Amino acid sequence: MTIDSVRGAPDTPELAQPDRDGTELIQLLTPEGERVEHPDYPLDLTPDEIRGLYRDLVITRRIDLEAVALTRQGELGIWASLLGQEAAQIGSGRALTANDMVFPTYREHGVAWCREVEPLNLLGLFRGVNHGGWDPAEHGFHLYTIVIGSQTLHATGYAMGIQRDGVLGTDKAGATIAYFGDGATSQGDVNESFVFASVFNAPVVFFCQNNQWAISEPLEKQSRIPLYKRAQGYGFPGLRVDGNDVFACLAVTRKALEAARTGQGPTLVEAYTYRMGAHTTTDDPTRYRLKAEEEAWKLKDPIERVKAYLVRNEMADTAFFDDLDAEAKKFATELRKACLALPDPQPLAMFENVYADKHPLMTEEQEQFAAYLASFEGPVVSEGAAS
Amino acid sequence: MTRSTAQAQPAGNLPLAKALNEGMRKAMENDPKVLVMGEDVGKLGGVFRVTDGLQKDFGEERVIDTPLAESGIVGTAIGLALRGYRPVVEIQFDGFVFPAADQIITQLAKMHMRSLGALQLPVVIRIPCGGGIGAVEHHSESPENYFTHTAGLRVVACSNSADAYTMIQQSIASPDPVIFFEPKRRYWDKAPVDVEAAPADWRPLHDAHVVNPGEHVTVLAYGPSVKTCLEAAAAAAEEGRSLEVIDLRSLNPLDIDTVTESVNRTGRCVVVHEAPVFSGYGAELAARITERCFYRLESPVLRVGGFSTPYPPSRLEDHYLPDLDRILDAVDRTFAW
Numbered sequence: 133m134t135i136d137s138v139r140g141a142p143d144t145p146e147l148a149q150p151d152r153d154g155t156e157l158i159q160l161l162t163p164e165g166e167r168v169e170h171p172d173y174p175l176d177l178t179p180d181e182i183r184g185l186y187r188d189l190v191i192t193r194r195i196d197l198e199a200v201a202l203t204r205q206g207e208l209g210i211w212a213s214l215l216g217q218e219a220a221q222i223g224s225g226r227a228l229t230a231n232d233m234v235f236p237t238y239r240e241h242g243v244a245w246c247r248e249v250e251p252l253n254l255l256g257l258f259r260g261v262n263h264g265g266w267d268p269a270e271h272g273f274h275l276y277t278i279v280i281g282s283q284t285l286h287a288t289g290y291a292m293g294i295q296r297d298g299v300l301g302t303d304k305a306g307a308t309i310a311y312f313g314d315g316a317t318s319q320g321d322v323n324e325s326f327v328f329a330s331v332f333n334a335p336v337v338f339f340c341q342n343n344q345w346a347i348s349e350p351l352e353k354q355s356r357i358p359l360y361k362r363a364q365g366y367g368f369p370g371l372r373v374d375g376n377d378v379f380a381c382l383a384v385t386r387k388a389l390e391a392a393r394t395g396q397g398p399t400l401v402e403a404y405t406y407r408m409g410a411h412t413t414t415d416d417p418t419r420y421r422l423k424a425e426e427e428a429w430k431l432k433d434p435i436e437r438v439k440a441y442l443v444r445n446e447m448a449d450t451a452f453f454d455d456l457d458a459e460a461k462k463f464a465t466e467l468r469k470a471c472l473a474l475p476d477p478q479p480l481a482m483f484e485n486v487y488a489d490k491h492p493l494m495t496e497e498q499e500q501f502a503a504y505l506a507s508f509e510g511p512v513v514s515e516g517a518a519s
Numbered sequence: 520m521t522r523s524t525a526q527a528q529p530a531g532n533l534p535l536a537k538a539l540n541e542g543m544r545k546a547m548e549n550d551p552k553v554l555v556m557g558e559d560v561g562k563l564g565g566v567f568r569v570t571d572g573l574q575k576d577f578g579e580e581r582v583i584d585t586p587l588a589e590s591g592i593v594g595t596a597i598g599l600a601l602r603g604y605r606p607v608v609e610i611q612f613d614g615f616v617f618p619a620a621d622q623i624i625t626q627l628a629k630m631h632m633r634s635l636g637a638l639q640l641p642v643v644i645r646i647p648c649g650g651g652i653g654a655v656e657h658h659s660e661s662p663e664n665y666f667t668h669t670a671g672l673r674v675v676a677c678s679n680s681a682d683a684y685t686m687i688q689q690s691i692a693s694p695d696p697v698i699f700f701e702p703k704r705r706y707w708d709k710a711p712v713d714v715e716a717a718p719a720d721w722r723p724l725h726d727a728h729v730v731n732p733g734e735h736v737t738v739l740a741y742g743p744s745v746k747t748c749l750e751a752a753a754a755a756a757e758e759g760r761s762l763e764v765i766d767l768r769s770l771n772p773l774d775i776d777t778v779t780e781s782v783n784r785t786g787r788c789v790v791v792h793e794a795p796v797f798s799g800y801g802a803e804l805a806a807r808i809t810e811r812c813f814y815r816l817e818s819p820v821l822r823v824g825g826f827s828t829p830y831p832p833s834r835l836e837d838h839y840l841p842d843l844d845r846i847l848d849a850v851d852r853t854f855a856w
Contacts, residue, residue, distance in 0.1 A: 263633040274601070275633055279625045285591055286626070289598020296554075296580055296604070308598075321622070324591035331586060485636040486670050488694035492725075492772045 157372055157404060160379035163432045165440025173383040179447040185378050186442060187456055188222040189435045192242040194460035195251045198467055199241075199258070203413040207471060208258040212239045216376070216408030219434030220341045222246060223381025224309065224403070227389055230272060231306030235287035238276040239341075240311050247273035255471045262477065272306075281319030284310040284338065288325045291334035291392070300335060300395045307335040307392035309385070315346025317362065318354045326366040326400075335392035337385065338363075338400045341375060343407035348420040360402035368398045375405030376434040406432070479505065536569045536706040538680035539645075541714065542687035543570065543607060547577050553691055554599060556583040557592060557609030557645075566611055567647060567706055589619035596642050597627055605641045605691055613648040614657025620665065627696045628671030639694045643687070648676070649743040649793045650840055651704035653833045660830055661742075661794035666698045667771045667803075674771040675724060676700035678745035680710040682722075682768060689724040702743035727774035729781065733763030736787040736850050739778060739804055741767040744791045744841060751846040760850065770800060778804070779811045786817040787853040791841050796824040818856035821849045 158170055177185075196214050203211045214221060221242025228234065228246065236243055241254055253265040257276060264275035277283035287310035299305050316322050317340060329336050342359055344351055355362070363370025373384040381403055388399035406429040410417050417426075442448040483498035533541065547553045555570055555577075561584035564571030574582035585592050589610060596606035610616045616623075623644065630638050650659030667674045673695050677683040683701070690697040722728060730745065731752045740748040745766045752762040763781050767773065782788045788808055790801035801822035808820050823841045831839050 262635060263629075265635060267637040268601070268634065269637070275630070275638075277626075279621065282594065282622065282626050285594025285622065286598040286601060289595030289600075290602045291598070292595060293599045293602025293604050296599075297602070320588075320618075321590055321594060324586070324588040324594070327586045327588065328591050328595050485632045485634075487673070488631055488636070488639050491673075492775075 159374040161377045165437045175383040186438045189218045198464040212412045213409035219378035220375035220403035223378040224385040227385035233308045234273045235283040235310045247271045281316040281321040284325035288329045291336040305393040307389045309337040314342040329398040330367045333397040337388045347411040363400035370400035372402045375403030532709040533680045533712045535680045538684040542684045546691040553605045593619040593622040607643045610646045612658045613660040628669045642696045643690045645699045647703035648700045673697045675769045676742035684712045685721040725769040727777040728766045730766045731764035733761035735761045737781040737785045738764045740791040751843045782812045783815045788820045789849045791823045795827045796822045797827040818853040823849045
């Protein structure tokens with residue numbers, strides 16, 4: 133039976149063609165590693181900067197790989213892998229300045245890297261020692277938000293605060309950037325954040341990593357038009373960038389942030405990419421998608437194309453790549469060691485920080501629980517003594 | 520813009536809505552980071568006029584007419600708080616808070632703990648609550664228990680003009696998020712408000728208040744039910760029964776010591792609220808009182824409240840809402856054990 137509301141999904145090769153409906157995909161580096169120019173997005177990077185981006189990409193992937201391994205070995209409760217999305221995150225993350233504020237989902241490990249959040253802190257969350265162990269203000273990087281789309285409103289409200297501080301257009305100007313995925317675009321909060329950002333002209337960049345899959349649901353279950361085109365309906369610009377192209381993600385995000393900081397309001401950036409791994413370590417993509425699709429996207433790998441560019445232009449030699457691999461490996465080894473050494477929090481700590489001010493119920497329950505725990509510490513009475 | 524509150528409204532009788540208005544005005548004068556936001560709070564002054572005149576005096580940047588989206592209002596208020604502002608959010612009616620429940624429960628309440636104390640969320644969410652105004656569906660509800668059950672929120676309910684004036688300012692000053700319930704059918708009730716009293720002399724936000732000392736039965740109430748209980752106490756007095764009425768004022772945290780002291784003296788307790796009795800706030804009170812006053816109790820703690828139905832069409836609300844007779848009936852029953 134066919135009902136009108138259920139359309140067949142486009143076949144895989146078609147899905148992999150971003151421009152199938154006349155959509156323009158902003159790209160500055162092809163999957164083969166060839167530099168292409170775009171009139172609206174000139175980008176002039178030094179070889180050092182390009183090697184720096186490459187290092188970010190490689191180390192981020194290595195951290196992610198280590199976290200997946202730690203989860204398989206039972207050391208983390210779960211992990212949301214960013215495999216395949218490194219360029220979208222590093223490109224946008226390196227576009228940020230100190231005054232900007234990031235509102236991430238739970239998959240933004242690459243952006244966290246750019247904001248100098250200790251990777252160990254990310255692992256701590258997934259290991260269950262805390263819900264986020266960094267100070268957002270110190271890093272300009274808010275805590276990971278797990279409820280889908282909630283943080284887009286926080287980013288918008290924070291941006292409204294920047295407006296009210298009267299700093300837009302000055303050297304103290306900042307913008308916010310809200311990260312979310314394709315599935316999140318169906319959430320009410322994301323749509324409400326578009327409305328608020330639009331009517332208040334708030335300095336926020338909506339950075340949607342369209343990785344094609346919301347756990348098992350393909351994009352067709354979320355939208356019948358390309359996601360970036362939704363921005364028009366809310367009254368601000370939307371554009372689609374090759375999310376596997378770190379150069380393009382950098383250039384596009386830079387421009388959108390600068391527009392926000394100078395009072396030109398929000399932009400929706402759809403970074404067109406692909407989630408190469410499972411949604412999380414508990415997911416099994418073989419149940420809902422074809423291997424052929426993954427293979428097609430492997431050819432667009434975000435790291436390989438930068439490597440090809442570096443080699444082609446003699447900006448890096450074998451020693452550079454070998455050294456970087458060694459550095460990444462060492463980094464991962466130390467991260468693993470530190471993760472295994474993470475102490476469990478003290479039981480009584482769960483009552484702390486529920487409230488900023490004193491709260492009698494927290495005090496009461498903490499004292500009761502402390503007394504209960506202490507009751508196990510007294511002298512052991514043997515059964516013989518009891519009789 | 521900085522006109523003195525005392526000049527605007529000399530100490531004297533103020534309607535509860537006006538007392539809230541004056542309290543917010545004072546907070547906005549004292550702290551430029553205080554914002555008011557919500558649907559129709561600007562030019563209109565809110566559907567109950569609680570924010571009347573604030574936008575005129577403080578501007579559209581500080582008194583923000585928002586898009587019609589409750590989750591959006593609370594979500595952006597969180598963002599503003601993270602940027603250092605102190606938003607006071609108006610939810611237009613009790614039944615409209617549910618679209619914002621996700622932001623309140625999953626984000627607002629938990630962010631301080633999530634950040635190990637690094638982030639503070641000084642957001643006040645004002646909710647006109649309760650029935651008795653002949654309204655259509657969703658305009659007469661008492662959703663306090665959804666929020667008292669959520670750790671990380673402070674939940675308070677004012678019952679009169681004097682408390683409205685001080686409690687709204689104390690809530691705005693709190694570093695924690697506060698859900699602030701306003702008894703909508705009492706908005707027009709006038710009572711004396713001392714706008715000259717120093718904040719240090721105000722009753723602490725989370726202290727209960729014995730509003731009618733008595734000997735025979737402790738009656739616990741908050742918000743719109745307090746007035747009904749005082750009327751019940753007056754009626755009972757004519758029959759020689761002395762009811763001690765306590766206005767809880769704060770539901771989370773609860774001032775259990777004031778309650779315990781009273782019940783240990785009277786040995787009898789009736790809890791009154793408009794919310795349905797089943798799994799309501801009275802259940803928590805009954806359990807805690809039983810734990811603390813077990814040997815002093817002459818009868819079980821009895822509860823009088825809304826029935827365990829959705830709020831009925833308004834032609835039936837006089838039957839649904841606890842009234843003087845149902846309260847006195849419960850008082851009688853505490854003597855039947």
